Amino acid sequence: MKYISTRGQISPIGFIDSVLMGLADDGGLLVPDHIPQLSDATLKQWQHLSYPDLALEIFSLFVDNEIPRADLKKLVDDSYATFRHEDVTPVRKLDDGLYVLELFHGPTFAFKDVALQFLGNLYSYISGKTDSIIHILGATSGDTGASAIEGVRGKEGIRICILHPHQKVSKVQELQMTTVDDSNVLNLAVNGTFDDCQRIIKELFADVSFKHQYHLRAINSINIARILAQTVYYFYAYFQLANKGQADKVNFSVPTGNFGDIFAGFLAQKMGLPINKLILATNENNILARFVNEGVYQPGAFRGTHSPSMDIQVASNFERYLFYLYGEDPATVTSLMAQFKAEGRIVIPEDVLKRVQTDFAAYSVDNEDCLNTISKYHEKHDYLLDPHTACGVAASDRLTANGEVTVALSTAHPAKFDEAIRLRNISQTYPEQIQSLFDKPQFQMVVDGSNEEIKKKLVTFF
Template structure:
């Protein structure tokens, strides 16, 4: 399998080079040269597989022989042996047509563990195999940072620096990152928003000379390995419903801010998984919902919400969708992204907008509605949602149709967002690993939200 840039100016490269490059050298995002097609017969065979076995089969399609199958199998098994549930991503039934896909059973209690445990092990494997230095640079709105750090802390040949918006993540998210005192980990608390952190990351990666000098590698969902890992649980959840005879019309409701999680579902559908509908759930930072409904992609005013990991205005994976929306025409994508950089907006109409609305449904959840949904599900189902999953549940309740089975992606354990849940008078007991964080010292550096300030820290650390 070869990988190409959405902007068409990078020669096709292999899987390992793609995960090392992260952001394409022309400023675009890497995508597979072709999307593997999975037949109905193969889907039936895969239904019998465990989660690690299924992950191995899907990864093998995108890696082919670049990593020997036995090595790939070990990477997969090592990555998912760290999860607290034997199914890795179990599906929880709430009623006849409503399910929750629990993605929070990894080491940091967040869905990011599904991809980042694998990517951390993959980077360590590549570093050892190629005798290369891996310097990871990433930005987080809360969960990616902790998952990425957990995936690579203490590993030989790897250093990691994570940027997070200062005082704009939950306390547990902050503690999961900043209580790590490993020599290969640097936490930078940036004065600004997540969009500022993400912009700095993309601009530093776009500086090819700086990127190569300091051996920078990406851990954010701009890295194609992240997306590939996340496609697995769409297949796995669908198969669990098929076992129950409920795989007629299956829709997924996905809380999203950076468009990575739902793009993985879009990729799974293009591979041949018969997903009926992909429901995109946002909070009040609703640039993606507005695009799907109105055809205008334009940041609005930043709003702090009870679901801070989705407090994002510019979605880094959106460009990958544009590539497929416009028939894999790199020139068109390049033009649209240049227009967005110059004018701050992209507008589409006509048949293109109709295609967007065929691909996705969308709903934007207000702050109070988010909290109300937490209360409603707790009372009705005795099931506690975190505020991000609550957005997915609210969107599903609004948009799922009669006769449709809806799977809501649960992206984090509710203990990570107790501040919001307490507002509804709901008490919970922290899992022991989270409770223990409050007794530990923190290690972080507060920095200004400029490229220069971050660059100075990186030069000292790397």
Template sequence: MEYISTRGKVAPLGFIDAILMGLANDGGLLVPKVIPQLSADTLKQWQKLSYPELALEIFSLYTEGEIPRDELKKLVDDSYGTFRDAEVTPVKKLSDTTYVLELFHGPTFAFKDIALQFLGNLYGYVSRRTNSIIHILGATSGDTGASAIEGVRGKEGIRICILHPHQKVSKVQELQMTTVNDANVLNLSVEGTFDDCQRIIKELFADVAFKERYHLRAINSINIARILAQTVYYFYAYFQLAKDNAAIGDSRVNFSVPTGNFGDIFAGYLAQKMGLPINKLILATNENNILERFVKEGVYQPGEFRGTYSPSMDIQVASNFERYLFYLYGEDTEAVTTLMAQFKAEGRIVIPADKLKAVQADFAAYGVQNEECLDTISGYYSKYNYLLDPHTACGIAAADQLATLGEITVTLSTAHPAKFDESIRLRGIQQTYPEQIQALFEKPQFQKVVGGSNDAIKDELVNFF
């Protein structure tokens, strides 16, 4: 399997070189040169597999011999052996048409663990195999940071620096990152928004000389390994429904996906292109609804930043959006390069009517207002005795708006509600923290507040790496 850049100025890469490059050296994002196509027979056979077995089959398609199967199996088993639920990503039924895919049973109680436990182990494997230094640089709107740190803390040959927006993540998210005192971990609390953190990351990775001098590697969803790992649970959820619910049979199902950076829903789009019979991909956003506007109007333009009760989606510029543009424009790298140059110069992209029609065939979208998010939490808690975190609540609210009567919809539950107790308490709901989270409040924190400039971050990196 080879990987190419959305902007076409990088020679095809193998899997390991692709995950080490992270952001393509021409500023684009890496994608598979060819998307594997799965037959109906293969899908039927995969229904019988456990989550780790399914992950092994899917990863095997994208690594294609670069990692021996027995070594890849060990990476997969080590990654998902840390999860609290034997199914890794269990599917919970709330009603005959409403299901929740719980993605929060990993070490940090967030869906990011599913990709980052694997990527952390993969980086450790590559470091040992190549005797190389790996310096990970990432940005987080809350969950990526803790998951990434947990995936590599204490690992020999790896150092990690995570940027997060100062005082713009939940308290539990902050504690999960900043109570780690391992020597190979640095937390920088950046004065600004997540978009500022993400911009700094992309610009530092675009500085190829700096990236190579300091051995920088990506942990954010600009890294293609993140996307590939996230496709697995779309397949697994569909198979659980097809296997356990006779009413579904071979029919297609909807997935409602809370998303800010477009990575999680792009993984669903990739699964669909591989052959998974998904009906609708419902894109759920909050009041930072640039993606909703794009799906509805064909205009991609950041608006005014709004702090919400679902802070992990408080994002204006979605880092994975360029990958979708690549496929929307028929894998035309020149068209993508022109569009991204236009976005950099003018701050907006407007697509023609024929492309908008294609977008609306791929996605439905709904932006959830702040109070609507809280109302969904309290409503579902009252009706089903099931507690949603605010991001999952956005997914449920979008599904309620956009799923046709009688359609089965799976909403991706991206985090345990304990991570966002500040929002949940606004509706008078009391919850008990899991023991691992409760213990965080007794630990000292280790972080440094820094300015939101490239130079300020570079100074910290030079001293740390």
């Protein structure tokens, strides 16, 4: 297995080099040079595997023996031993035809832990085996930062800097990042939005000389290892339903802002997982839903919502989907991304839009609908949804047809977003790990959202 760029201007590289490169040196995103095809027999063999054993099988397809199987198994086992539930990502029935896939049982109570516990251990392994310098630079709309920091804090040979939009994440998200006082961790609160943070990250990684001089490594979902790790829970959830006799017409409803989580589902489907429908759920920052429904990819006015981790206008993984939408043609992708940079929009023709609409259904959930969904399921089932999960459930309620079963991805524990929960007069008890954060001092620097300002901080830190 080799990895290539969506823009076609780098030579194929191996798995470890792709992890270290993060953003492709030509400005594109790395993808596998082919997608493994799984037979029905293989899917049947995997149906009763534990989560770590399933992850091992899937990772093995993409690592291609660059990491000995025994070492890979230890990486996987160590990564998922930190989760609080024996199933790692359990599936829970909420209603007739609706299940939730609970992805929040990791150390920071967010779905990002599923990939970042593994990626943190993988970086540590690579550093030790290759004597590589690992300087991680990432941006977060709330959850990635805490998960990434938790994955590498205190690890020998690794330093991490995380950018987050100042005062635009939940209080718990902020505390999870900024109460960490390890010497290898730097938190920068950027005056701006997450899109500003993400733009800075991509532009610094695109500055190849700076990237190589300071050994920058990616932790965001521009790193292909993140996507590969997230495919696992689609398989696992499908198998759990199959074991219950619910394998016909299974949809997945995915709250997404950066397109990484739902792209992992798209990849799982292309590998052969028989997903019926991928439902893309956005909040009022709905560039992705508008693209699926109208064929126009164009940022709108930024809106602060009750689901801040999805307050994103430019989805960093969208380019990977364009690569497959246009038949793995890097020249077309390069042209479209240049058009987007110059004009701020991409418009696709009607025939291409029809292909998009065979891949995805999409729904944009407004703030009131999000809160109504939280109230509805709390009253009906005594189950508390966080506002991001509520977007996925609201989209499922509207786009699941009779006879279909939908798995809504539950991306975070509701305790991380109590500000929204309290708006419906619902009280909750914080897990002890979260409650203890409020008594700790914070460590962060507030900075302007310019590349030069961030560069200065990085040069001093790294």
